[in-house]
Amino acid sequence: SVAAITDDLDRLAVAELVPELCGRLVRALAVAGAAVVVLGEDGRVALSAEHGAGADSALLEAAMAAGGTPDGLPAGHGARALRVEDRVLGALAVTDDGEADPGQDAVLGHVAERVELVVERAALHDRERLIAATLQRDLLPDALPEVAGVGISAYFASGSQGTSIGGDWYDALALPGGRLGIVVGDVAGRGVAAAARMGELRSVARAYAIEGHSPAALARRMNAYHVAMGTDTMTTLLFAVVEPDLGRLRFVSAGHVPPLLAPGNGVAPHFLDAAGPPLGVLEVCRFEERTVAFGPEAALLAYTDGLVERRGEVLDVGLARLRDAVAALGPADPAAMRDAVLAACADGTSSDDVTAVVLRARPHLGRVASFVLTPEPDTLLSLRRLLRRWLAEAGADARESLELTMAANEAMQNAIEHGNAFADAPITVALRQSGDQVEIEVRDLGHDDERRPDPDRGRGVALMRALTDEAEVALGGPAGGVVRLRRRLARPSGLPA
Known part of the structure; x- marks a missing residue:
């Protein structure tokens, strides 16, 4: 028939x-x-x-x-x-x-x-x-950012059955002050509509993160935006910021599955809890921002529910499987942890998207490190802390570290005030070690204000030259300026690459 x-x-x-x-x-x-x-x-x-x-x-x-x-x-x-x-x-x-x-x-x-x-x-x-x-894959990062002191690896696979493309996404951003931000989200629904909403929310989350909002403030703004979209769906979201200068991690969760922290130093991996409803559930709500220590060798795994959920199985079983896989692995680089987690938890039969992002704090910043500075006071403070850490790792003694930090601070403040004229524009700070010599380079984008003040009206340039063996200074102008400070260390330790 x-x-x-x-x-x-x-x-x-x-x-x-x-x-x-x-x-x-x-x-x-x-x-x-x-x-x-x-x-x-x-x-x-x-x-x-x-x-x-x-x-x-x-x-x-x-x-x-x-x-x-x-x-x-x-x-x-x-x-x-x-x-x-x-x-x-x-x-x-x-x-x-x-x-x-x-x-x-x-x-x-x-x-x-x-x-x-x-x-x-x-x-x-x-x-x-x-x-x-x-649409979903095109909106994922083409490459993951390189941030000194933090390793990162990520995985994404779309739903494997029928038209069950979901709304998973992740993003990673190098933030001013040498920090790293990650976003992992999951839009309810399937198909083109979910992917389109995901694309919109991903762009908005990225914009809020670049503006420098704290995790809790970003979640509040994302919730207001989600409500304004007028959809009857909800979205879960995790936003975390790693701060290598302070050895900590700040995060917020909007109804998302709990991230897994592996602190290292013999401490067992455990899930982090942060109360907060999914986006779009309530018009006005409070999101709890949490801060945890994230020192060298600590690792964080952020993921979506597709990694831990299996048909006919309660969620706690999948979470335990994930925790046990990380505990059995021990200290590992982000890619190895990602692969071990996927081998243990992703059996290839899920109809849901599977997303995982792994972060690990590295013990060293490296011989070469690059950071972005903006006019906000906290980014300048962050870079001074990172510079002192880098100099200590390079073998600088207390006096060398103090004098080089003072010289670099003068160069960075000049770039903010005179180079970029306090514009919300990035300033690149690059650190390099070669043998016993360290070099600090500060480069601004310049500006076209003909009334700009004289960048050498004070004693800044003289101070930089007095505190270093060599100071190359090319100040201001529409094409930007650059300052390179060099000094030989008495007892260099030799940073790893």
């Missing part, structure tokens, strides 16, 4: 539907073979399949050319085009060793009418899934 051939076909993607249809045609019509071909949007053959003895490909071509049943079919053969309105989707054909059943052509026609709708719907679902997956 027709129903035996077409029932439940609409649950399959086109690639699965075509071979399944061939087998059903052979079994239901008791014929020797069947063949089906489906055209792509460009009119070329996208998929084809045969079952049994198959059917002459010329019959398929003839059916598509006729837009229906071709004339002059040989005995024992049947063929019919698949079409919606004036567009030919493909064709199906059957062949038998004996005489054809007189009613076979009518049955084939009924089958074709049902299959046309199924193929069209399956193609639409495939296109929607492709659009959603492409």
